Amino acid sequence: MAAVDILGYHTCSTYGGWSYVKCESPFLSGSGENQWLTQGYYFWTDSDFFAHKWGKLSYSNNYAIVKCDIEIEKDLLLDLVGCVKSQRYFKKYLERFRAKLKTIDPTQEPTVHAFIAFMRNLSKNNTGFFPFIAIKAEDSGNKYNTDTLSFIGGPEEMIISIQRQQLCLFESGLQLITRKEVTFPEKFTEGAHHE
Amino acid sequence: MNDIFTKSQELLDEFFDSISDEEFLNNYLAVEQSKGPLIKDYSFFDSEVTYTVTGQLLDLDAAIREGITSKNIHAKKVVSYAYESTFPANDENYFFGLAA
Numbered sequence: 001m002a003a004v005d006i007l008g009y010h011t012c013s014t015y016g017g018w019s020y021v022k023c024e025s026p027f028l029s030g031s032g033e034n035q036w037l038t039q040g041y042y043f044w045t046d047s048d049f050f051a052h053k054w055g056k057l058s059y060s061n062n063y064a065i066v067k068c069d070i071e072i073e074k075d076l077l078l079d080l081v082g083c084v085k086s087q088r089y090f091k092k093y094l095e096r097f098r099a100k101l102k103t104i105d106p107t108q109e110p111t112v113h114a115f116i117a118f119m120r121n122l123s124k125n126n127t128g129f130f131p132f133i134a135i136k137a138e139d140s141g142n143k144y145n146t147d148t149l150s151f152i153g154g155p156e157e158m159i160i161s162i163q164r165q166q167l168c169l170f171e172s173g174l175q176l177i178t179r180k181e182v183t184f185p186e187k188f189t190e191g192a193h194h195e
Numbered sequence: 196m197n198d199i200f201t202k203s204q205e206l207l208d209e210f211f212d213s214i215s216d217e218e219f220l221n222n223y224l225a226v227e228q229s230k231g232p233l234i235k236d237y238s239f240f241d242s243e244v245t246y247t248v249t250g251q252l253l254d255l256d257a258a259i260r261e262g263i264t265s266k267n268i269h270a271k272k273v274v275s276y277a278y279e280s281t282f283p284a285n286d287e288n289y290f291f292g293l294a295a
Contacts (some may be wrong), residue, residue, distance in 0.1 A: 031229075075199045089200060096211045100219050114227070121226045122210070128202050129210070 002074040006136075008043025008167050009051035009183075010066040013059050018188040025066040025180065028171055037135045037168035038116045041177075043068060045136065045165045048183065055184075065184035068177045070134075070169060078132040081165050093119070112137075120170075133173040138165040 010026040031039040044050040048065055055063030079086045094115050101108045119130040147161040182188045
């Protein structure tokens with residue numbers, strides 16, 4: 001079965017020191033509804049660019065970055081960034097979920113989190129419902145995706161030159177991380193003098 | 196990919212076609228009630244860990260006693276982990292979760 005190799009950068013606190021980060025990372029997220037793609041191990045993909053941004057924003061510069069190689073069977077990755085088929089699948093059932101929710105309470109507006117949590121719960125009894133072990137997504141917030149450029153000069157069709165993309169690897173997929181390395185801060189890296 | 200997607204779609208189509216409103220509501224509520232809490236204003240002060248949960252300032256031990264942290268949280272192994280409150284992001288409002 002074909003596999004997808006993903007380079008992920010995990011941002012975490014430096015709390016606990018280098019040995020703790022080195023041994024215990026990546027860290028499983030919480031399970032609250034503030035987790036975009038539900039509970040899992042979160043990675044900024046391909047580059048540490050957003051990992052640094054996130055560390056500065058959320059950890060007041062007291063952050064570490066762990067670079068991970070992740071190998072996922074293509075079938076088990078719901079790729080909402082690079083696969084239109086996955087996007088259409090996601091949209092179709094999000095709409096069905098929304099419609100059902102609206103029949104019960106018209107004021108309810110489901111979030112992406114709520115939908116994924118519902119699907120993951122369905123799959124507890126039958127993994128065929130939602131067979132994925134990881135989800136890749138990007139957000140459209142202009143605050144983060146600032147570099148836009150017109151394709152041919154008009155204002156309607158723009159390219160976003162840098163898009164903020166994340167991977168959420170569910171807890172059962174931890175073994176899919178084939179290699180990890182602390183790459184930031186410098187004092188946490190291999191070869192540095194650790195006190 | 197086709198087999199897994201096709202099977203999933205068959206199951207989901209059947210599910211959404213056949214489930215009653217009451218069953219759906221029960222499923223939905225079960226998921227919502229199983230979630231962990233929103234933890235915000237989480238910060239470290241050397242070895243002293245304090246944070247607020249739903250407006251109350253709690254220490255870590257108290258939080259664990261209250262069952263606020265997830266089951267795999269250990270008092271000595273706590274790191275902060277942060278994500279925006281909603282997707283799409285609410286830029287002004289960051290909530291913090293725990294992981295260990």
